[in-house]
Amino acid sequence: MATEVQSLLAIDIGATNTKVNLFDIVGGRYRFISYGEAPSTAGAPLFDIGEGIWEAIAALERKSHRKIISEEGALIAPSTPENTGVDLVVATMSAGKPLKVLAVGLQQDVSLQAAEQLAATTYARVVDTISLNDRRSESERINLIAQTRPEVILMAGGTNDGASRSLLNLIEVVGLASYLQDESHKPHVLYIGNEELHSEVKSSLSRITDLHLAPNILPLVGSKTLYPAQKEYFSIFKEVRKKQSSGISQLLSWTNGQFASSATAISRVVRFLSKKYEPDKGVLGVDLGSQSTVFSAAFDGEEALRVFPYLGMGTGSPTVLERSSLGKITRWLPTAIPESRVEDYLHQKYLYPASVPTEPGELALEHALARQVLRIAVKEGLKFLPDGARQTQPDLLPLVEPIIGSGKVLTEAPSRAHSTLILLDGLQPTGVTTLALDQNGLLPALGAVSPHSPLLAVQVIESSTFLNLGTVIAPVGYARPGTPILRMQIQREDGRRSTREIKYGSLMVLPTHQGEKVTLHLRPLHGFDVGMGGPGRSGRVSAVGGALGVIIDARGRPLQFSSDPERNQKRNQQWLKILQKFE
Amino acid sequence: MTALPKNILPLTNIRRERVLPILGHVVARRLQKVTPTNVIVEANLKPEFILLDVAEGLNVSPRRADELLQRQEGDELAQGDVIAGPVGLFQRVIRAPFPGVIRIAGEGKILFEKASQAYELQAGLEGTVTSIIPERGAVIETRGVLIQGVWGNQKVTYGVMNPLSQLLDREVQQDQIDISHRGSIVAGGFCTDPEVLESAQAAPIKGLILGSMSSSLIPTARKMAYPIVVIDGFGKRPMNRAAAKLLTTNQERNVSLNAQRYDPYQGNYPEITITLPVSEGVGFPPEAEDFTAGQDVYVTSGPAAGQTGSIQRVLGEKYTFPSGIKAWGAEVSLKSGNTLVIPLANMRVLNQ
Numbered sequence: 001m002a003t004e005v006q007s008l009l010a011i012d013i014g015a016t017n018t019k020v021n022l023f024d025i026v027g028g029r030y031r032f033i034s035y036g037e038a039p040s041t042a043g044a045p046l047f048d049i050g051e052g053i054w055e056a057i058a059a060l061e062r063k064s065h066r067k068i069i070s071e072e073g074a075l076i077a078p079s080t081p082e083n084t085g086v087d088l089v090v091a092t093m094s095a096g097k098p099l100k101v102l103a104v105g106l107q108q109d110v111s112l113q114a115a116e117q118l119a120a121t122t123y124a125r126v127v128d129t130i131s132l133n134d135r136r137s138e139s140e141r142i143n144l145i146a147q148t149r150p151e152v153i154l155m156a157g158g159t160n161d162g163a164s165r166s167l168l169n170l171i172e173v174v175g176l177a178s179y180l181q182d183e184s185h186k187p188h189v190l191y192i193g194n195e196e197l198h199s200e201v202k203s204s205l206s207r208i209t210d211l212h213l214a215p216n217i218l219p220l221v222g223s224k225t226l227y228p229a230q231k232e233y234f235s236i237f238k239e240v241r242k243k244q245s246s247g248i249s250q251l252l253s254w255t256n257g258q259f260a261s262s263a264t265a266i267s268r269v270v271r272f273l274s275k276k277y278e279p280d281k282g283v284l285g286v287d288l289g290s291q292s293t294v295f296s297a298a299f300d301g302e303e304a305l306r307v308f309p310y311l312g313m314g315t316g317s318p319t320v321l322e323r324s325s326l327g328k329i330t331r332w333l334p335t336a337i338p339e340s341r342v343e344d345y346l347h348q349k350y351l352y353p354a355s356v357p358t359e360p361g362e363l364a365l366e367h368a369l370a371r372q373v374l375r376i377a378v379k380e381g382l383k384f385l386p387d388g389a390r391q392t393q394p395d396l397l398p399l400v401e402p403i404i405g406s407g408k409v410l411t412e413a414p415s416r417a418h419s420t421l422i423l424l425d426g427l428q429p430t431g432v433t434t435l436a437l438d439q440n441g442l443l444p445a446l447g448a449v450s451p452h453s454p455l456l457a458v459q460v461i462e463s464s465t466f467l468n469l470g471t472v473i474a475p476v477g478y479a480r481p482g483t484p485i486l487r488m489q490i491q492r493e494d495g496r497r498s499t500r501e502i503k504y505g506s507l508m509v510l511p512t513h514q515g516e517k518v519t520l521h522l523r524p525l526h527g528f529d530v531g532m533g534g535p536g537r538s539g540r541v542s543a544v545g546g547a548l549g550v551i552i553d554a555r556g557r558p559l560q561f562s563s564d565p566e567r568n569q570k571r572n573q574q575w576l577k578i579l580q581k582f583e
Numbered sequence: 584m585t586a587l588p589k590n591i592l593p594l595t596n597i598r599r600e601r602v603l604p605i606l607g608h609v610v611a612r613r614l615q616k617v618t619p620t621n622v623i624v625e626a627n628l629k630p631e632f633i634l635l636d637v638a639e640g641l642n643v644s645p646r647r648a649d650e651l652l653q654r655q656e657g658d659e660l661a662q663g664d665v666i667a668g669p670v671g672l673f674q675r676v677i678r679a680p681f682p683g684v685i686r687i688a689g690e691g692k693i694l695f696e697k698a699s700q701a702y703e704l705q706a707g708l709e710g711t712v713t714s715i716i717p718e719r720g721a722v723i724e725t726r727g728v729l730i731q732g733v734w735g736n737q738k739v740t741y742g743v744m745n746p747l748s749q750l751l752d753r754e755v756q757q758d759q760i761d762i763s764h765r766g767s768i769v770a771g772g773f774c775t776d777p778e779v780l781e782s783a784q785a786a787p788i789k790g791l792i793l794g795s796m797s798s799s800l801i802p803t804a805r806k807m808a809y810p811i812v813v814i815d816g817f818g819k820r821p822m823n824r825a826a827a828k829l830l831t832t833n834q835e836r837n838v839s840l841n842a843q844r845y846d847p848y849q850g851n852y853p854e855i856t857i858t859l860p861v862s863e864g865v866g867f868p869p870e871a872e873d874f875t876a877g878q879d880v881y882v883t884s885g886p887a888a889g890q891t892g893s894i895q896r897v898l899g900e901k902y903t904f905p906s907g908i909k910a911w912g913a914e915v916s917l918k919s920g921n922t923l924v925i926p927l928a929n930m931r932v933l934n935q
Contacts, residue, residue, distance in 0.1 A: 039585050044850020045870040055585060097848040139633045142694070147629050149605070176694060180632070180686060182606040315847055340775075340797060344817040347798040348884060351733050351816055351845065355884035356910045356926040362885065363906035414907025 005453045007079045009068065010445030011053055011091040011251070012262060013040055015291035016314055016354045017408075018052035018095075020060050021445045022068075022086070023456055024079075030459040032440060036060025039354060042095035042245045049095070050247030075254050089254040090448035094262035094289060096241055098309035099124035102150035102187075104170055106157035108133040111193065114217050114224055115156040117384055118192065121230050121305045122237050122261045123292055124152070130173075132166055138173055145177030145187075152236055153178075153187050153209075155201075158194030160219050167193055171204050178209045186210060188236045192217045192229045212236060230264070237261055258452075262287070265447025266406070267296040267305040272450060272457070274298035277401055281531075282389055284400040285443060286374065286427065288407030290314030290353045293373055295381035297400065299388035306381045311373055313366065313409050314353020317346045320369060323376050331561050332368035332425060334572040337361055342368075363414070367422055370409045374426025392430045392476040392529045396557050399431045399531045404466055406438035416547045417579035420469045425575075428557055430476050431531020432522075432541050435551075436466040468514070470546030474553040477528035477535065481505035485528045485554055489521040502554045507575050509582040510552065512545025519543075520550070548582050584911060586874045589881040589931035590731040590854075591825040596865045597729050597856055598713075602720030603628075603704055611721045613714060617706040619741040619839040624720045625701040633680060637667045638691030640677045645691025652693075658685045659698075666693060705739045707841035709858045727859035728833060729868070730814060730826050734796070735842030735853030738810035742789035744838045744857075746770040746831045751794060752821030757782050764788050768838050770830045772821045777803040784808060790840040792830065792855060794822025794889065810842035812853045815889040823881065823889045824918055825935050833857050868934040879933040880915060882925055891933055892917035898924065 007024040018040045022033040036059030041051035057068050067084040070076050076085025101119045103126050105112030112131040119126050127148045130141050145153070153174055157167045178187055189209040191201045195216050205211045214232040218224055238259065242248045252259065260268075270285040277283060282299035293308040293316070310319040320329065326339050329346075345365050349355065357363040378397055385391075389398040403423065410419045416437070423435050442465050450457040475486050486502040490510060502508070512518055522530050523538040532539035543550050555575075562568050607626025611617065638648035651667045654660065660679040668676030679695065687694040710725030745767035747759055755771035760783045768790040769783065775797040783791055790810045798817040814826050821827075839856045874880075878894045895914040902912040902924050910926040917923060 039587075041585065041871075043848050044846075045587070047850075051585065051871075137634075142632050142634060143630070146632060176634070176687065180630070180694075185605060340799060341818070343798045347801075347817040348888070352883040352929070353847075354928045356904070356908055356928045357906045358885040358904040358908070358926060358929070360906050363908065412908060412910075414909075418907075 005087045005456065007086045008088045008090065008449060008453065008456060009086040010448055011056070011089065012441070012444045013042060013049050013052065013091070013093040013095045014262070015095045015289060015312075016040055018049070018056045019441055020053070020056045021440070021442060022060055022064055022066070023449070023460060029463070030453075030456040031463060032442060032460055032465055034060055034064035035440060036063060040095050047245055048247040049245050050250060053247070053251065077254075088452060090445070090452060091251055091255050091259040092262040092265045092444040092448045093241060093259060094123055094292060096123065096244055098292070099152055099237060099240055100127050100148070100150045101125065101152045101154060102128055102130065102145060102148060104130045104153060104155045104157075104174065106132050106163055106166055106170070111156040111158070111218055114226070115154040115192065118217060118226050118229055118233060119154055120307055121226065122234060122263055123307055123309050124237075125309050130170065138169075141173045142177045142180075145174065146180050149181065149185050150187050151240055152233075153189045154233070155189060155191045156193050156217055158197070158216075159221055160195050160216055162194055164194060164197055167197060168200060171201060175204045175208055178205070188212060188239070190214060190229065190233055190236060195219070234261055234264055260448050262444040263294045263296070263305060263307045265444040266294055267298070267303055268447035268450050269443055269457070269461070270296040270404070271298040271301055271303045273461070274303075275301050280390065281399045281401040283402065283404070284397070284427070285404045285406065286377065287443065288313055288370055288373060288405075288409050289316070291316045293377045295377045297381065297385060297389070297398070299386050302386035302388050304381065304384045304386055306377070306384060308377055308380065311376060313349070313370060313373065313407070315350055317349045317369060320372055320376065321346060324372060328375070329368050329372045330565065331568050332371045332572060333364050334569055334576065335361065335364060336565065336569060337365060366409060367413070367418060370422050371426040374422070378427055392531060393557070396430050396476065397427055400429065400433055402434035402436045403427060403429055404436045404438055404443065406441060406443045410437060411439050411441060415580060415583055416467075416469055417576060417583050420548055420551070420579055421576055423469070424472065424551070424553055425559065428474070428559060429472055430474050430557055431529070432543075433472050433474075434544070435469040435472055435546065437469050438465075439467045440465060468544060468546035470548040471543035471550045472553055473520070473522065473530060473541075473550065474557065475502070475524055475528040475530050476557045477524070477526060478556070479504040479526055479528070483526065485525050486530065486552070487523040487525065488552070491519040493517050502552050504554055504556065506552070506554045507578050508552050509548055509578065510550040511582050512549040514545060514547060516545040517542060518545065518550065548579055551579070584874055584927050585871050586927070586930070586932040587871055588868060588934045590729050590868050590934045591823070591829060591881075592729045592868060592934055593829055594727065594859060594861060594865055595729050596724070596726055596867045597708065597710070598722060598724045598867065599708060600716070600720065600722050601704060601707055602716055603702075606718040607701075607704075609715055609718065609721060611706070611712045611715065613712055615712045616710075617712060617723060618709050619705060619707050619739050619841060621706045622703040623706050623712075623723075625703045627699055628702040629699070631697040631699060632686065633695050633697065635666070635677060635693040635695055636691065637677050637693055641668055641670050641675055643670060648691035649689060652688055654685055654688070656685055656688050659683070660685065707739050707843065708839040708856045709741065709837070725856065725858045726861050726865050728829055728855070728857035730829060730855040732812040732814045732853035732855065733816050733845055734813040735844055736804050736807060736811045737844050738808075738842050740768065740790045740810045740840045742766060742768045742838060742840070744768055744770065744830060744834050744836050746834055748772070749831050750821070751827040751830065754819065755779050755793070760786055760788060762786065768792065768840055770822070773819050774800060775819060780804060780807055780811070790842075792840065794827070795820040810840045812840055812842045812855060816883070818888070820889040823891055825881075825891050825933065830855075872932060874913060874927055874930070874932070879935060880930045881933040882915070882917075882930055884929040885925065887917060887921075887923055887925060890917045890919055895922065897927070
């Protein structure tokens with residue numbers, strides 16, 4: 001099937017916008033052709049994803065001069081020699097209210113933590129947790145379930161030859177509480193614990209809950225396997241979404257019953273790239289959405305996917321204030337904006353998530369918010385890194401190559417310098433990496449396509465779908481500002497050589513043409529670490545110039561701030577100016 | 584591009600489905616005339632249960648405990664009523680720890696639900712119950728004024744409209760609300776001072792309608808006993824002219840204030856309705872349409888937020904705004920006299 005696909009339509013239903021992307025074969029290779037976009041209609045007042053999809057396809061048809069929908073209103077599939085229609089449709093979705101999940105496990109720091117980790121792999125909110133350590137009585141646990149009314153209960157615990165009795169007690173509690181819910185609120189229970197108890201679990205829960213069984217996420221002591229459970233968990237996500245918004249059934253008829261959560265699709269691409277690129281480094285993908293943020297890191301195929309519901313640039317913006325102080329947002333501003341205005345802006349953004357910043361002050365505010373959202377995502381995301389991740393310091397981003405940034409706040413920023421600085425400030429990469437921008441918002445589409453047409457995914461990724469913003473060199477260590485911390489020898493393709501001394505606290509750009517290859521010999525001083533195998537270790541790097549050249553970010557990790565807001569504002573202005581000079 | 588509406592309508596058909604998220608007991612009847620505070624449906628949103636181990640309490644096997652049960656599932660009990668027993672030398676019994684209902688009984692255990700005060704869902708508007716949704720709620724209809732808000736402190740009331748000024752364009756001052764406003768629904772421009780909300784409570788007023796409010800007042804506003812509805816959003820902006828005009832021209836009329844929370848997923852907005860004595864022939868407001876020239880619009884965000892105007896023309900290509908952002912926009916002639924290019928994403932079609 002995969003080899004027969006010529007043209008493909010990828011539909012991504014976001015919280016704010018619905019986007020359709022068209023891919024086809026051009027010159028013997030798959031290429032991204034065009035896109036169409038429209039406001040999402042999954043929620044009020046239409047509650048029908050179809051409206052947004054039709055409008056987005058209409059926009060695509062106008063742009064690409066290609067008919068996708070027939071006069072009768074049906075999808076034209078397969079494609080015709082007259083260049084109408086498509087061969088395959090895939091879909092991803094992040095729209096909708098995050099699932100209400102209750103995580104149940106035996107031990108708080110083992111099975112419960114794993115259940116919570118699984119919960120965070122899609123657009124879901126853990127409303128509460130139950131474990132043997134929580135000291136609640138059985139009655140209190142029943143009350144908790146009855147009052148929170150979770151849509152999904154994730155039940156983990158016990159290795160396959162391990163604990164059973166305590167787990168059966170918890171199963172009884174879940175069963176009793178589920179029995180009390182009315183038919184429309186019966187939870188989906190995903191059992192991901194000791195597999196030896198499958199028959200007991202079935203007999204206790206199958207008649208009173210919507211029971212799903214998946215392989216144990218902790219089959220043996222010290223081993224964790226989330227992936228098969230993730231698949232089952234996502235099928236629950238799909239069922240819940242089908243009930244919430246009409247139009248999904250029609251979409252499924254177009255996609256042969258297949259559709260993925262946008263986060264799952266993004267993580268597929270990240271995982272794939274982690275196998276393809278430098279094996280000793282990981283790959284990081286971040287998607288800054290309106291309602292949620294996705295943090296997906298993978299290290300040689302081992303992934304850490306974390307979706308942060310209610311943390312984003314639109315409906316997710318006031319929640320940033322619950323997770324960090326207002327000062328943590330305003331520290332990123334280039335000019336003084338009263339805190340009351342910042343707070344009002346974030347609350348207004350919740351009301352109108354699709355609104356566009358028209359004034360420079362509003363733009364600065366949105367970009368400050370984006371940085372802080374990324375800071376929160378990094379801090380939380382680091383907690384679940386796989387063993388293969390190499391970090392220069394435990395609280396810093398591990399060594400990754402590349403970093404792919406996605407989301408409208410990045411792709412629709414007024415300049416590439418803006419997008420680059422948001423990523424640099426928000427993520428604070430370490431060592432040597434490449435910043436790439438998912439300029440056409442194709443990450444979810446490529447992830448959704450990859451199981452059907454891996455070749456398409458590979459060829460589109462290899463074309464210039466991700467814009468190289470620049471190679472980043474970020475030494476890690478501490479010194480007084482102005483202290484030389486790195487000597488860098490630069491050798492260009494034409495043979496020219498030069499040397500630069502980098503001082504602590506600086507941000508500078510080595511100008512290169514887009515795609516120009518340079519060889520850099522990095523010699524860190526004073527025990528600084530550039531990811532070459534440890535503090536003070538030198539090495540040679542082949543870098544490819546991006547939209548901004550090669551960026552040397554010696555501002556320190558983590559970035560330090562002054563207690564004087566004016567100094568921070570000036571510094572933020574300077575940093576943007578430095579990058580803008582080389583655009 | 585699909586344009587969502589902002590409803591500020593002097594006369595429209597209003598139909599609202601008032602339902603609970605769980606099963607409950609519907610107390611409203613079809614064709615019943617209701618006021619906003621009338622209860623439509625009630626249910627226990629926070630049920631409390633206790634699991635009683637009868638077998639352990641009576642020191643018998645689960646099977647024997649089941650035989651000793653004197654009550655069955657569904658029985659309503661008063662505190663102290665015997666559930667199971669007596670057994671043994673001391674005629675041991677298990678009693679109801681509080682008033683409630685036996686929900687599950689068997690295998691030596693009883694799951695007992697504590698009787699508690701039910702949550703009551705109010706009508707939220709004055710009107711007629713046109714249909715009952717079994718075990719969930721009812722549909723209420725009326726005709727009259729509809730003003731859609733954006734934020735509410737989750738309370739409902741009904742009272743006489745009492746605007747603080749004609750334009751509702753100024754900040755509400757503490758000394759503006761006095762005994763003359765007692766028992767009425769007060770409308771004002773904007774509010775930045777928590778003391779204003781506190782003194783309105785002391786008056787006491789029945790409800791408050793604001794154009795905008797500082798977001799820092801949200802915690803105080805939530806604590807107030809009276810409903811507060813914000814129409815335009817957060818900040819220091821006067822109330823939009825269309826809403827201000829409707830509120831001031833309906834001074835002295837009875838107003839329904841439903842300060843329900845804005846729910847972007849369900850599409851529930853806080854709202855103000857005024858039932859008017861009109862007969863048939865009034866339509867429902869459109870739910871969504873496309874932006875076109877000549878349309879009245881409401882600006883949601885940016886420097887002109889809260890203003891109304893009409894579209895002169897929808898631009899054929901993306902426009903670069905002072906922020907540097909490129910976006911689809913339209914040239915809008917604002918009621919304030921200015922003509923500006925405003926992003927389509929920052930506007931709603933004004934149903935007025």
